[in-house]
Amino acid sequence: MKRGDPPLYCAAKPAPAHLNRLTRPPSCVRLVRPAYQSEAREGPVIRRLLSRTLSCLAALGLLALAACDTGTGETSAKAGDGAARTLTIAISQFPSTWHPMLDAMLAKSYLHGLSRRPVVAYGPDWELRCMLCTELPTLENGLAEREQLPNGDTGIAVTYTLKEGLSWADGEPVTSADVRHSWQVGKHPKTGVVSQQIYERIRDIEIVDQRTFTVHIDRVTYDYNATVPPILPRHRDRAAFEQDPAQYRHQNAFDRDPTDPGLYMGPYKMVSVQRGVRAVYERNPHWPGKKPAFDRIIVRAIQNTAAMEANLLSGTVDMIAGETGLSIDQALALETRHPERFQYLYQPGLVYEHIEFNLQNPIVGDRRVRRALAYGANRRAISEQLFDGKQPVALHNVNPRDPAFTDEVKHYPYDLARARKLLGAAGWTNQEPGQTRTNAQGEPLRLTIMTTAGNRTRELVQQVLQSDWRRIGVDLQIVNEPPRVFFGQTVSGRAWEHMAMFAWLSSPGSVPRSTLHSEQIPEKGEVGGQNYKGYANPRVDELIDKMERELNDRKRVQLWHELLKIYARDLPALPLYWRAQAFVLPPWLTGVEPTGHQYPTTLWVEDWGIRGADGDARADGPAADASGGDG
């Protein structure tokens, strides 16, 4: 025994052998203090333990990584050389399907803009233009002609000719047969195409020759020359469709192998995709148009906007797409912190933020109350103070860039005196300013407003409105719900009491049948239209019917103006602002031109360039004049 060791005490007799290892007392014990009182150092033991554990960990980590499927669903791509010009774009969503007709997602439109083209599209100037055709068909140029239908109605025949040299990225030509195949897929009730309106309107697609086809439409509507389906590659897609249309939505060529070059006919083709994470595009060698500036474009989906911003600052991504990226307040905050490092473009678009009234409710069903609320809301202050003026106040449901826009309608400036007067006239009075108004029965003027919980911008607007309307004696209660409850139950079931705040997305010149026509008021508990507010005005119904069939632009605009005057007068919804897209671009990128409508900037990707690069960049592009650009 060493010096300092505790003394050893031994039993006189050994313990009985029948006792097991745990219960048998030891023959000798050394009395020591309990471990927690021990002053002995356990360092070497812990160090050994740590060292061994770390060794095991390293080995296991390497084994685990070897088994990790980081290439989930990723098809092999050509690895680029380090000198390749690569542009990396961040978006906040990723498409659920690559099929152009299944599901409508902004992220899919954005990605397809790089690699596919529609026959016609609205340009950044909001004018319809040919993308794949040689000339836009119109009644004036004779490429569109009225025709008599077998049932006596009048239809229209619209003839398109595809540009010469168009081919899929596998070298197969894009033909009229592809267009006809696309229509057949679109109109089949079992393929799962989301909206079948345009396919049902088309009676037939007649193949004139390999590049020319005529679309026969069963009615004459203002958008006759925009009624053409997105083109699917017949040579790749036909087998899945003909085999079983009911399984087509699962077995179509786009979702089976999205990197098949035969699916793309734009300036780029997708060469690699990791679903939910990124898609990689390289130049399409068969693209007959202008050669794009970048050898490769990588689009990364980063759903968390804080992480997206960090990726931008770290240089992992070059730009954030405006179509599906940062919200306006996040972009403004980023611009405040890094004003010179990036270009910032803000483009108000066709997302119409508004408050729908429940017109069946006796309080907000009274037009005087709705008007009083409009006068009592300082919408200009909301636009300027919350959004730095980047999201302009909406006058009605038509965007100022739309040809149908007019400002010759009733305006509702911030005017507390008129608001108070209107409320008084509607029977809501108060004894002292600031008090909640009451009616003759003594009931307080207490209104509820609902929106999507967690949407910070809308919640801020609600708070401003609550404060504004308190000044005119309205007690506003905020009752928000998660988006799926709000849209899936409250809005679609018309279950909100007074006001619901949300947005509608439209397209240039789009007739508001689904949201304003009285036929589109859904019955409770049934599938129906989207006139959730329950607005019914026979003259508005008549105008909508006429607008759809009026082909003369000037006359159609007049009908629009009358409708907008009625809208502003009746005020079935309180217009708030036009939501803006915020693009964050590197200072060297040129040519990105925000559109503000449903057609994304990527449809003109071949116009994007690198400032100062060897002659193929547009140094005078719109991005060069952007605020914050240090160009």
Place this chain on the structure above:
Amino acid sequence: MLSYIVQRLVQTAVVLFVMSFIIYAMIGLMPGDPIDLMVQADPDLTAEDQQRLKQLYGLDQPLTTRYWNWLTAALQGDFGYSRLFAQPVLDVLWPRLGNTIVLIGCAFLLSLAIALPAGIAAATRPRSLLDNAVNLGAFAGISVPPFWLAILLIILFAVTLEWFPASGMTDPGEGGLLDQLHHLVLPVVALTMARVGGIIRYVRAAMMEALRQDYIRTARAKGLSRRRVLVSHALRNAMIPVVTILALDMGMLVSGALITETIFGWLGMGKTVYDAVLGNDYNLALLGLLFATALTLLANLLADLAYAWLDPRITYD
């Protein structure tokens, strides 16, 4: 032992069957369906379109009929298609499960590598400077919000120092082991820091309890080395409550790594199931949640077996 395992596996199958109905019913009873979500994305969708799509997806059927259809197909190995990913659900889930296991597995091992020595060290010297430091670190780890920590790590190591990528699993065109390791570092560190504090506290408490026991005093009195007393006697007994906690943590495969996966763009189960639930992707959400249930049950079975290994007094015969 074998009969015990068989019995537990049968129980697991029964629980999974019951859970499948409960989960299906809960998802089905949530407000809105996939078609309602489509309407929000496309105002041009007509009532006829909605009716047709509901019929096509079987959403016009009663919940019980839909469940029965799913169950009969599932028993034949057809778990259906994911609406969000346009792929068979198993094709979506398997790779993501693997990715999550790698992420959580590495974080789990790193947590243990830190928590065991730290917890033991703190337990052997209570109220010492080391113990206080370990406790401070543990409480800090427990208290720091994971999303904040993740963003902080990105700002420090990706934006400022540029040592690691801010997100993703590999770089395009890369994908080698080193590239994967490079991308794995920050999410593993974030997840480890979020979990290690709790495990340290469990280990410390369990070790302190074990070190107070008579058999430790006896072992020391027998003259056993400190290492043997600490590792073979104290730690082995202290591991029983720790193993229980770790087994219950298997549910983290779905929920726990959600924030880390989202912020670091790691393609794992947590984010996938979360998106499936929000996006009304019934098939994917159902199977993902059943995976999580099965893993939790199996982890608990393994924990029960581990008890017997850790403590020979426990038998299942």
